[in-house]
Amino acid sequence: MKDKTIDYVLRATWQAVARMYNEEASKYGATMATGFALLSIDKENGTPSTALGPKMGMEATSLTRTLKSMEEKGLIVRKKNPEDGRGIIIHLTDLGQQKRELSKSTVVKFNETIKEAVSPEKLQHFMEVSEIINDLISDKKIFLEEELQKK
Template identity: 65%
Template sequence: MKEKTIDYVLRATWMAVSKMYNEEAGKAGSTMATGFALLSIDPEEGTPSTSLGPKMGMEATSLSRILKTMEEKGLIVRKKNPNDGRSVLIHLTEFGKEMRDYSKRVVLRFDEAVKENVSDKDLKTFIQVANTILELIGEKKIYREEIKIR
C-alpha cells in the first residue's frame, strides 16, 4: 500500500511502545506484562483475581501464567478474600510494591516525553480519535455486515 492505513500506524506504534516497555522492564528483570499487572493491582487492598483479567483485557490462561511467574518472583501473594471465601485477592509484597513504583515511573516518564514533544491540542485530538476508535469497536459499528470473500 502506498499510504499507511490507520491500522498500520496503530499497530506499528503499539509494537514500538511495547518493545520500549519490555526493554525498560528487562533492565529490572521484568516484562511489560508483569509491569501492567503490577499497576492493575491495588497496592493497599489487593485485587480480586477474577477482576484482573477484564481490567487488563487479558484471557484467563495468559493472566494465570503471569500471576504464577509473579508469585515465583516474590512480587505477589494470594490470600483468601475475607468478604467471599470462594475468591482470592492478589496482594503485592514489599518487593511487588517496589516494582510497581518502578513500573509507574516508567509509564509516567513515557507520558512526560510525549507531552514534551506533542502540543496539548494534538494530544487532545489523539486521545479523542483513540476514544472514537474504541467506541466504534466496542459498539460493533465497524463490521455490521459481513465482508464478502471473492
C-alpha cells in the same frame, strides 16, 4: 504516512511501545505485562483475581502465566477473599510495592516525554480519535452492520 492504513499505524505504534516497555522491564528481570499487573493491583487492599483480567484487558491464560511468574518472583501473594472463600485476592508484597513504584515512574517518564514532544491540542485529538475507534469497535459498528446488511 498517507499510504499507511489506520490499523497499520495503530499496530506498529503499539508494537514499538510494547517493545520499548519490554526492553526497559528486562533490565529489572520483568516484562511489560508484569509492570502493567503491578500497576493494576490495588496497593492497599489488593485486587480480586477475577477483576484483574478485565482491568488489564488480558485473557485468562496469559494472566495466569503472568501471576504465576510474579508469585515465583515474590512480587505478589494470593490470599482467600474473606468475603467469599472461593475467591482469591492478589496482594503486592513489599518487593512488589517497590517494583510497582519503578513501573509507575517508567510510565510517568513515557507520558512526560510524549507531552514534551506533542502539543496539547494534537494529544487531545489523538485521545479523541482513539476513543472514537474504541467506541466503534465496542459498539460493533464496523463489521456488524455490514453483516446485517448481507442478511
